[in-house]
Amino acid sequence: MMGLQKRTFRSIVNITIVLGAIIMVAACTKTNTDYEPAKTAHAEIQLLKDLPQPKSMTIDSSLKSKEATAMVQTAQRFYGFWNTGNEDLISQAVASSFFDNTLPKGRPQGPKGLLFASSNFRKAVPDLQCTIEDLLVSADKVTARLSFTGTYKGKFMGKTPTGKPVHFFAIDILHFSNGKIVEDWHLEDNLTLMQQLGVVSEN
Missing domain, CATH: 1.20.5 (Single alpha-helices involved in coiled-coils or other helix-helix interfaces)
Known part of the structure; x- marks a missing residue:
């Protein structure tokens, strides 16, 4: 047993x-x-060397590498525009029917609104630079976490420039169709920005 x-x-x-x-x-x-x-x-994502390089990328594995690469490169061109003010990059990245779903008051709709915003802000911060901290690519959308830096050298809303550095963050959601950005949603840390530009008190 x-x-x-x-x-x-x-x-x-x-x-x-x-x-x-x-x-x-x-x-x-x-x-x-x-x-x-x-x-x-x-x-397999091929980045454009002379445009902003994402510090971090998350790519939907269901996307083919060719599709994902096209979306990432278009996003690079879009943020290359914000990084330099080069208007040619807007026509390369944005559809003529582009629609801003979070359009600030006083900004024109469509691609003209992007040019308007960049031109006006660069009067105050001419050396504005855009850094892509994170890029998330999924289906037909790209979400980006961005940081903007520069120097307050020109007048803004009647305020005298201080020559001090400017640094604020933003979040974008870009919707793609036929290889171009057709609409977006964006949110900037405007409180921090307005405090740095002296428009809003930091107290």
Whole structure:
């Protein structure tokens, strides 16, 4: 009887070890399957060298690398415009039917509004630079977390420039169609910006 119990116990232990090994292999296989496509898609993205480089990118693994690359490069052109004020980049990145869903008061709608905003703000901060902190690409949208820096050198809303640095953040959601940006939603840290420009008191 004792011999039978020992053999039964050994069989149970052996079965447990085998099952454990199977579970571990399955778990490892699932992890590789889940994450490898995303890494592969990210590695295949070809960035435009002379335009803002995303510090971090997250690419939807269901997108083909060609599609994702086109969207990322268009976003680079769009933020290259904000980084330099180069108007040619707007026609390359934005559709003529572009619509701003969060249009600030006094800004024209469409591509003209982008040119208007950049031109006016650069009168106060002529060395404005745009950095892409994060870029998330999914389906037909790109979400960007941005930081803007520059120097307060020109008058803004009647305020005398201080020559001090300006630094604020923004979030964009860009909607793409036929390779271009057709609409966006954006939110800037305007309180911080207005405090740095002396329009709003920091107290």
